[in-house]
Amino acid sequence: MTVMEERGAYRPTPPPAWQPRTDPAPLLPDAAPYRVLGTGAAAQADPGLLRRLYAQLVRGRRYNAQATALTKQGRLAVYPSSVGQEACEVAAALVLEDRDWLFPSYRDTLAVVARGVDPVQALTLLRGDWHTGYNPREHRVAPLCTPLATQLPHAVGLAHAARLKGDDVVALAMVGDGGTSEGDFHEALNFAAVWQAPVVFLVQNNGFAISVPLAKQTAAPSLAHKAVGYGMPGRLVDGNDAVAMYEVLSEAVRHARAGGGPTLVEAVTYRVEAHTNADDDKRYRADSEVAAWRAHDPIDLLEQELTARGLLDEDGIRAARDDAEALAADLRARMNQDPALDPMDLFAQVYAEPTPQLREQRAQLRAELDAEAEESHR
Amino acid sequence: MTTVAVKPATMAQALTRAMRDAMAADPTVHVLGEDVGTLGGVFRVTDGLAKEFGEDRCTDTPLAEAGILGAAVGMAMYGLRPVVEMQFDAFAYPAFEQLISHVSRMRNRTRGSMPLPITVRVPYGGGIGGVEHHSDSSEAYYMATPGLQVVTPATVADAYGLLRAAIASDDPVVFLEPKRLYWSKDSWNPDEPPAVEPIGRAVVRRPGRSATLITYGPSLPVCLEAARAAEAEGWDLEVVDLRSLVPFDDETVCASVRRTGRALVVHESGGFGGPGGEIAARVTERCFHHLEAPVLRVAGLDIPYPPPMLERHHLPGVDRVLDAVGRLQWEAER
Numbered sequence: 001m002t003v004m005e006e007r008g009a010y011r012p013t014p015p016p017a018w019q020p021r022t023d024p025a026p027l028l029p030d031a032a033p034y035r036v037l038g039t040g041a042a043a044q045a046d047p048g049l050l051r052r053l054y055a056q057l058v059r060g061r062r063y064n065a066q067a068t069a070l071t072k073q074g075r076l077a078v079y080p081s082s083v084g085q086e087a088c089e090v091a092a093a094l095v096l097e098d099r100d101w102l103f104p105s106y107r108d109t110l111a112v113v114a115r116g117v118d119p120v121q122a123l124t125l126l127r128g129d130w131h132t133g134y135n136p137r138e139h140r141v142a143p144l145c146t147p148l149a150t151q152l153p154h155a156v157g158l159a160h161a162a163r164l165k166g167d168d169v170v171a172l173a174m175v176g177d178g179g180t181s182e183g184d185f186h187e188a189l190n191f192a193a194v195w196q197a198p199v200v201f202l203v204q205n206n207g208f209a210i211s212v213p214l215a216k217q218t219a220a221p222s223l224a225h226k227a228v229g230y231g232m233p234g235r236l237v238d239g240n241d242a243v244a245m246y247e248v249l250s251e252a253v254r255h256a257r258a259g260g261g262p263t264l265v266e267a268v269t270y271r272v273e274a275h276t277n278a279d280d281d282k283r284y285r286a287d288s289e290v291a292a293w294r295a296h297d298p299i300d301l302l303e304q305e306l307t308a309r310g311l312l313d314e315d316g317i318r319a320a321r322d323d324a325e326a327l328a329a330d331l332r333a334r335m336n337q338d339p340a341l342d343p344m345d346l347f348a349q350v351y352a353e354p355t356p357q358l359r360e361q362r363a364q365l366r367a368e369l370d371a372e373a374e375e376s377h378r
Numbered sequence: 379m380t381t382v383a384v385k386p387a388t389m390a391q392a393l394t395r396a397m398r399d400a401m402a403a404d405p406t407v408h409v410l411g412e413d414v415g416t417l418g419g420v421f422r423v424t425d426g427l428a429k430e431f432g433e434d435r436c437t438d439t440p441l442a443e444a445g446i447l448g449a450a451v452g453m454a455m456y457g458l459r460p461v462v463e464m465q466f467d468a469f470a471y472p473a474f475e476q477l478i479s480h481v482s483r484m485r486n487r488t489r490g491s492m493p494l495p496i497t498v499r500v501p502y503g504g505g506i507g508g509v510e511h512h513s514d515s516s517e518a519y520y521m522a523t524p525g526l527q528v529v530t531p532a533t534v535a536d537a538y539g540l541l542r543a544a545i546a547s548d549d550p551v552v553f554l555e556p557k558r559l560y561w562s563k564d565s566w567n568p569d570e571p572p573a574v575e576p577i578g579r580a581v582v583r584r585p586g587r588s589a590t591l592i593t594y595g596p597s598l599p600v601c602l603e604a605a606r607a608a609e610a611e612g613w614d615l616e617v618v619d620l621r622s623l624v625p626f627d628d629e630t631v632c633a634s635v636r637r638t639g640r641a642l643v644v645h646e647s648g649g650f651g652g653p654g655g656e657i658a659a660r661v662t663e664r665c666f667h668h669l670e671a672p673v674l675r676v677a678g679l680d681i682p683y684p685p686p687m688l689e690r691h692h693l694p695g696v697d698r699v700l701d702a703v704g705r706l707q708w709e710a711e712r
Contacts, residue, residue, distance in 0.1 A: 004433035135491040147479045153445050157452020187445030349490040352548050355625035
């Protein structure tokens with residue numbers, strides 16, 4: 001039996017007969033976000049994993065700070081910060097195998113970097129260049145996506161294609177709370193569930209879509225509850241608890257890889273900084289609210305656990321910070337070099353073969369550039 | 379001497395055959411859309427494909443056009459060659475964001491590492507008595523988006539040849555199928571399907587010396603009929619079938635206009651902001667000193683597509699074409 005026939009079998013029902021097509025009970029999310037850190041379960045967590053997560057979170061925080069600094073120096077056109085959301089970003093990258101695919105949104109360059117992409121490449125679009133920087137096939141990371149939620153159907157199609165081919169590849173797609181209002185979110189989740197595609201949808205509910213709070217975005221009990229309407233499990237997790245994030249996403253990836261279909265994971269977190277460097281968050285939220293979330297910081301939570309279990313001392317903390325500093329210094333040094341831009345590249349990849357019309361325009365731009373060059377030589 | 383079994387085929391059958399041959403030749407070709415599987419499509423253009431290749435290769439999707447095209451993007455990212463059916467012109471609009479923000483520019487924004495070989499089949503245009511939202515001429519929207527190829531056949535043979543070329547193309551193609559020509563017939567030998575046509579070449583369907591009618595898709599038969607009727611008036615009209623709106627074949631079009639000295643663009647799409655404006659401008663820019671008269675346009679009216687009971691007043695017909703030919707400043711010649 002083929003993949004689609006297995007799913008789409010037609011079963012006629014006589015008029016009065018009705019029964020739920022799926023039992024909704026196992027699909028429902030927990031009543032409260034799942035937590036590990038600060039609970040008894042934390043003692044079970046693997047020390048190696050804790051250390052790995054910690055190093056990545058510290059790097060991620062420093063990466064965020066450096067990227068925002070680069071906007072102020074005019075080296076990045078814009079940067080949507082993920083400060084406070086590092087646990088989500090890092091876990092999303094670490095739960096995937098090499099052969100899996102990550103589908104990031106514009107706020108997820110940290111996940112892209114944690115997946116192994118060179119930070120300068122990951123920031124190419126945000127720098128103001130014309131292309132994505134990295135080759136998506138090399139790292140199995142889709143191009144950063146700006147139109148909200150529109151990359152989610154891509155993740156479904158890719159995961160479906162992999163399954164048709166017999167490859168046990170999983171796609172993990174990232175979206176924010178605002179993105180869940182988009183039509184493409186709905187269509188992607190519906191397609192994924194109908195096709196039982198191996199996809200994990202990670203919603204980072206960071207409280208705001210630029211300035212609009214979740215209360216103006218949805219009346220759903222939680223974003224994780226939306227899963228039930230599509231017939232897939234919804235999981236609610238503390239997005240600032242790196243261990244909980246890692247566990248929940250790992251389980252969703254395992255489930256998808258084993259043929260169990262998609263999962264929707266809502267990570268409850270908070271966007272500690274403004275939407276981007278161009279935003280002013282004082283217009284729509286109180287400092288006290290931000291302060292409360294800073295007290296529930298993903299790095300602090302993990303550091304407390306590591307320290308309490310004797311897995312981290314001053315030297316360990318310093319080593320993590322030095323490593324992060326080296327990342328930032330390298331990023332700073334390379335971003336301070338002007339990229340080599342050739343305006344003629346703008347024509348190179350519009351089509352495999354430029355159309356006659358583009359060839360004419362290319363010649364026109366060439367002539368303009370030559371005239372400019374001649375002018376500057378006088 | 380052996381006789382070849384030549385049978386009449388409709389444009390719809392030629393399109394089906396093109397997909398069937400493409401699917402047989404290349405296991406990465408997948409068809410997906412609404413009702414394309416068990417039913418064979420509302421116009422039966424995918425008839426038999428699910429049966430022959432299985433539902434994994436010809437898939438009935440949920441009813442959501444952005445989802446269909448968005449999923450096709452992901453499938454193409456993984457190495458498949460999706461052929462997507464949009465059920466009707468106006469039902470393709472929900473997929474515009476995927477088409478414009480992703481399909482058209484993925485090759486460009488990934489510096490060529492991720493081209494998307496997707497064919498988006500769209501039955502378009504009027505003349506079949508469809509109720510509202512079933513008869514739009516949407517080509518101008520697609521033409522305005524860099525990165526897309528926009529192709530439309532007007533003959534049975536081209537329906538086959540151009541669809542094969544579209545599916546084989548490594549770049550996305552919006553393949554506009556003139557639905558009122560679905561049942562038009564031509565004879566062909568089923569053992570030797572027509573040639574695969576390169577995308578981007580216009581063709582002279584009828585040579586003539588007096589003026590050039592530039593047209594495509596559903597308006598080709600109208601122009602050919604007008605050209606026959608014009609003979610009685612002493613006009614020998616040349617008819618150019620564009621076949622591809624993007625890329626645009628300036629060379630064939632302008633060579634014809636330079637020969638005849640007069641040009642008329644004919645299409646169903648509204649005139650204001652329609653393809654005819656672009657074509658007239660291109661011809662004027664390139665052939666000004668050969669022109670005996672301004673380039674004229676015969677187009678649909680700039681109104682929401684009218685109801686079936688009134689659509690004949692909207693669609694450019696033979697009389698409207700001949701009236702326009704009459705306005706091409708013949709006085710000097712007589």
